[in-house]
Amino acid sequence: MQRKLFINLAAADVKAATDFYQQLGFGFNPQFSDNSASCIVLADHLYLMLLTKEKFAGFSPHPLVNGHQQTQVLNCLSCHSKAEVDELVQKAVKAGGNTYNQPQDHGVMYAHGFQDLDGHVWELVYMEMLQASV
Template identity: 40%
Template sequence: MGLQAKMTFVNLPVKDLNKSIDFFSKIGFEFNPQYTDKNATCMIINDNTFVMLLVESFFQTFTKKELSDAIKTTEVIMALSAQSREQVDEIVNKALEAGGKASNDRFDHGFMYGWSFQDMDGHLWEVMYMDQSGGEAV
């Protein structure tokens, strides 16, 4: 068996850390205060997956590459699984109410249902529910 990381940390640059924390808190995410300061916070996705929200100037210290403007370009789409179709709608609606922007329209393939939004910095987030009871892939 190949490499299996025990934990996953995704790093995203943000313009205003406090606004980002407020936005994601309204959706229902929690943060680890041990890894939170004026430059960064650790948003908890689950027990083994985390998103580090890093102020752009701090993020820049980790790379020699120019930062992309997520409002204009896309480098990654964060995809999260939900426990039900209703939870998909609940998460995206909370994101929109908190100031996020609509991304793609809802999709429904029977066994898979999803919807997406853009956060305050234009990063794309897709939320989907997959019926594990034996639906067939498209």
């Protein structure tokens, strides 16, 4: 069995959060979605579960943080090119998210990121060496 990764994030408005990620070009899986949760397909075996704050709190051993004021996790997603990094950041901003830094070009690695509607941080990275190993 191949492992699957489900990243669970609390969302103030699951529908708005779902629309945000679909505007970035990610897929949607209705099988794991209802009024309190939405399953976004980031890649094969990689899923983002957007949960209402109430549902998320039911799974969490600790109180929720405000993603606009505190950072609990930095999600990093690899991209196939520098252009894809820039394109996803542009789509995120157009869909209502925001950037929090400038693109970083370190020669062997290119990165930029955004915050979604709930303030969750997403780093996007292109590394040429990853392309050779995939």
